[in-house]
Amino acid sequence: MKVEEKCKIIEKSVMGGGAVYLVLEVGDMVRTSYKGPGQFVHIKCGDGLLLRRPISVCSCMEDEPEDTLAIVFEVRGEGTDWLARREVGEELNVLGLLGNGFQVSPEGRYLLVGGGIGVPPLRGCAQATQGRSTAILGFRSADKVILHSLFQEECEKVLLATDDGSLGHHGYVDFLLRKELERDPNYTGVLACGPKPMLKQAARVAAEFRVPCQVSMEERMGCGVGACLVCACDMKDGSRKHICKNGPVFPAEEVDWDV
Numbered sequence: 001m002k003v004e005e006k007c008k009i010i011e012k013s014v015m016g017g018g019a020v021y022l023v024l025e026v027g028d029m030v031r032t033s034y035k036g037p038g039q040f041v042h043i044k045c046g047d048g049l050l051l052r053r054p055i056s057v058c059s060c061m062e063d064e065p066e067d068t069l070a071i072v073f074e075v076r077g078e079g080t081d082w083l084a085r086r087e088v089g090e091e092l093n094v095l096g097l098l099g100n101g102f103q104v105s106p107e108g109r110y111l112l113v114g115g116g117i118g119v120p121p122l123r124g125c126a127q128a129t130q131g132r133s134t135a136i137l138g139f140r141s142a143d144k145v146i147l148h149s150l151f152q153e154e155c156e157k158v159l160l161a162t163d164d165g166s167l168g169h170h171g172y173v174d175f176l177l178r179k180e181l182e183r184d185p186n187y188t189g190v191l192a193c194g195p196k197p198m199l200k201q202a203a204r205v206a207a208e209f210r211v212p213c214q215v216s217m218e219e220r221m222g223c224g225v226g227a228c229l230v231c232a233c234d235m236k237d238g239s240r241k242h243i244c245k246n247g248p249v250f251p252a253e254e255v256d257w258d259v
Helices: 029-033 078-084 120-128 148-154 173-183 196-208
Strands: 003-014 020-025 040-044 053-061 068-073 091-098 110-115 134-139 157-162 189-193 213-216 232-234 240-242 249-251
Touching: 029 068, 029 091, 053 078, 053 091, 053 120, 068 078, 110 120, 110 173, 110 196, 120 148, 120 189, 134 148, 134 173, 148 157, 157 173, 173 196, 189 196, 196 213
Parallel strands: 110 134, 110 189, 134 157, 189 213
Antiparallel strands: 003 020, 003 091, 020 068, 040 053, 040 091, 053 068, 213 249, 232 240
């Protein structure tokens, strides 16, 4: 059930690289429309902008009298710039929760592979598996790192990679993913969110070790509910599925990585 709510900002902070962290009171949105970690909300950003902005949910909680959820985003245009200038106490028009998230077994041990602003949606996966998962997180540089301490609290261990070598492994997350699967191939699955080239490599490594892999895809989005058909993703069987309605999370083996 899709819910539109006037949601109050109850917490705000600025993280590494200027990423903005907001906690919202969202009525009964979590209780009525939560399917799993990795869903998103569609936020109206100012009166002059027609299209809402899709923002992945970092974490959410059922609560009384109002559920809460956290989002993390970067300023990438007029809409997110407007959103970044909102303050505690202000209200946002939020549609959600939308899409289909990761399929996570609470008893499972997962490798959570994130890149940049693709890291926040994986926090819900870490929370769902209660300290049994391993996070492999990649950023451009040390000053861009976000949510590191929270993943350390909520995962068995955290491995970091930076493009410039300023923190952790000098290189990409697929190297660390391979090393971890060589050490321990008995993970329940790989859950990945980030840039498409990173997802392609994570899917390839997971397939080599015969570990199931789910990927959270990103495309430009219009309506957010599957009506405008903008956010198409090509599948290996020749079909086209839509990020907002069928995803954003898909089994990696279903995605056509070569288009």
